[in-house]
Amino acid sequence: MIKIAIFASGTGSNAFKIIQHFEARTDIEFVVLANRKEAGVLEKAAKLNVENHYFPKAAFSNGEVLDFLKTKEVNFIILAGFLLLVDKGILEVYENKVINIHPALLPKYGGKGMYGINVHRAVVENKDSVSGITIHYCNQHYDEGQYILQATTPILKTDSPEEVGAKVLKLEHFYFPRVIEQLISEHSLEEAH
Numbered sequence: 001m002i003k004i005a006i007f008a009s010g011t012g013s014n015a016f017k018i019i020q021h022f023e024a025r026t027d028i029e030f031v032v033l034a035n036r037k038e039a040g041v042l043e044k045a046a047k048l049n050v051e052n053h054y055f056p057k058a059a060f061s062n063g064e065v066l067d068f069l070k071t072k073e074v075n076f077i078i079l080a081g082f083l084l085l086v087d088k089g090i091l092e093v094y095e096n097k098v099i100n101i102h103p104a105l106l107p108k109y110g111g112k113g114m115y116g117i118n119v120h121r122a123v124v125e126n127k128d129s130v131s132g133i134t135i136h137y138c139n140q141h142y143d144e145g146q147y148i149l150q151a152t153t154p155i156l157k158t159d160s161p162e163e164v165g166a167k168v169l170k171l172e173h174f175y176f177p178r179v180i181e182q183l184i185s186e187h188s189l190e191e192a193h
Contacts, residue, residue, distance in 0.1 A: 002184055005074045006032045007060075007082040010116075012041025014080035014101065014172055019048050021177030028184070031072055035060060035084055061087040069094075075187070078180060079138065083115060086138050098138040099183065101176050103168045105150055106134040110143030120161035120168065131155050131164055133171045135179050148183070151175050 006015045015032060022028045032045040032052040045052035059065050066089050069077070077090070079100040086098055102110060104119045114122070123131045132152035137145040151174075153167040 002028045002076070002188070003072060003074045004028060004030050004076045004078060004180075005069055005072070006030060006041075006045075006078045006080050007084075007086075008032065008034050008041040008080045009036050009039055009083040010041065010081040012039065012044045012080065013169065014176055015041050015078075016044045016048070017173045018078060018080065018177045018180060019045070019050055021181070031074065033065065033068075035082070041080075057084060060084055060090075063089060066090050066093060076180075076184070078176075080176070081115075085112075085140070085142060088140055091138060091140060096137050097187075099148065099180065100136055100138050100143075100145070101172055102134045102136065102143050103131075103165070103172065104134065105130070105132045105152065106136065106143050106147065112142050114143070117161055117165060120164040123155060123164050124159065124161050127157070129155055131168055133168060133175060135176060149175060149179050 006018065008015050019030050030050045032041055032050055034042050034054050035057050037054050042052045042054060055065050075097065077094055077098040091098060104123065109119045109122050130152050132150060134147055135149045136147045139145040151171045153171055155164055
């Protein structure tokens with residue numbers, strides 16, 4: 001059994017797409033962790049009959065979440081709209097097994113505070129003709145881990161930040177579950193050898 005923890009802070013549209021993508025797989029189990037009580041992701045997870053928990057911000061850095069992950073025998077951590085920096089202790093235990101998606105083509109528009117509409121507004125203000133996503137491993141800095149995949153979408157001069165966001169979200173929903181699936185199968189092959 002492969003156990004995947006999804007960390008999220010918001011509505012959970014990516015978490016929902018990921019869980020849906022793996023619905024037919026009986027060898028994969030999810031647990032959703034949110035750092036905000038009112039995060040929509042908790043409700044979405046419950047509707048999909050996926051175990052879900054709220055942990056206060058401090059629990060992600062004081063060892064409480066790490067202990068929980070170990071108890072659950074989690075293999076991978078997926079960040080789906082998770083706005084906290086992942087704690088060093090978690091990163092050490094889950095080296096190259098913490099995966100994030102960023103709604104821009106890093107290294108552009110990365111770093112603290114660069115999430116959601118803030119990113120898309122920057123893309124529009126800089127008159128970029130292209131935007132996209134970066135799926136990457138996490139390290140101890142926002143948006144600086146090794147890239148796994150980048151995908152692009154054209155941006156029109158007339159696109160609003162919201163329209164850019166909608167285009168980028170389509171890429172996220174398409175690529176993120178598939179990249180996770182690929183990483184899981186590579187991991188399974190390594191385990192087999």
